[in-house]
Amino acid sequence: SSFFHENGWFYLTVAGGLADTTEIRRSDTRGVIRTIAADQLGKTAQLAFQMRSKVQSHEVYQNKDPGEIVITLRTPMDNSVARIKKVKDRWRLDTVVLDAGHGGKDPGTTGRKGTKEKDIALDIVKRVGLLLEKNTKLKVIYTREEDVWTPLWKRTKMANEANGKVFVSVHLNSNPNRTAYGFETYLLRPGKTEDAIEVASRENEAIKLEDRSKNKYQDLSGGNLIMA
Structure with a gap:
């Protein structure tokens, strides 16, 4: 399951998942994602992503590879991009x-x-x-x-x-x-x-x-x- 909190964090819960919390926290973040956090709660892994900017919509699905979960985030046109286009x-x-x-x-x-x-x-x-x-x-x-x-x-x-x-x-x-x-x-x-x-x-x-x-x-x- 997944949801966005009003505080700007996106939460993803994977039942039966196992998360390498140390490695995840070391992940190089860029683009719309500011910070990644992870917790292992028994047999459930929970990932949290702090956003740099507003996200309009998102999709989460499991790829053909059963070990891969894909998250798609859609953001409004960035202000800097809009300014560049205007110029x-x-x-x-x-x-x-x-x-x-x-x-x-x-x-x-x-x-x-x-x-x-x-x-x-x-x-x-x-x-x-x-x-x-x-x-x-x-x-x-x-x-x-x-x-x-x-x-x-x-x-x-x-x-x-x-x-x-x-x-x-x-x-x-x-x-x-x-x-x-x-x-x-x-x-x-x-x-x-x-x-x-x-x-x-x-x-x-x-x-x-x-x-x-x-x-x-x-x-x-x-x-x-x-x-x-």
């Missing part, structure tokens, strides 16, 4: 924000023949966005879809309001070395090298084009300032 759902990759750097009155860098960074960045963003929309189920948000000036704080606001999980800002760097080619990827964090600090400083120069009477950056620093 996973929150950060599920379902929305991507594509940010074409500069725009409007801010041309960004300018090539030798007058090519403007803002135009190439917008073209790249549109091409990438089209590929994502055609080949994935991702929701794509654009901080700008034409040649307009969008303040840095507004770009961040758009991304947050859309609940964007990934924010990709496209820029084209100038370089005094004409043999330089390829691409660079910067992750959001305060600059750790002189080159990274220089790039972040150069990109944040766009703040100077905004209305100084509405300073939205005075309390920001480090990674928060990079995202503006």
Whole structure:
């Protein structure tokens, strides 16, 4: 026979059973079971299991092997498991924000023949966005879809309001070395090298084009300032 007591202990009585009480008390407990105790009362063995958490239901049955008794305990979803699921759902990759750097009155860098960074960045963003929309189920948000000036704080606001999980800002760097080619990827964090600090400083120069009477950056620093 078996039953749960309101004190959180589960009791199992085995008539005609013989329990090695010393060995049982040494058992390694884990999961829902906190402690195991055992007593031998004449020809009856009694086992007691202290639970770590609430048990919704249980089953006890004897397996085909006559010397084996199986106890099944069903518990509610653990709070930590529920929290993990909630966080996973929150950060599920379902929305991507594509940010074409500069725009409007801010041309960004300018090539030798007058090519403007803002135009190439917008073209790249549109091409990438089209590929994502055609080949994935991702929701794509654009901080700008034409040649307009969008303040840095507004770009961040758009991304947050859309609940964007990934924010990709496209820029084209100038370089005094004409043999330089390829691409660079910067992750959001305060600059750790002189080159990274220089790039972040150069990109944040766009703040100077905004209305100084509405300073939205005075309390920001480090990674928060990079995202503006």
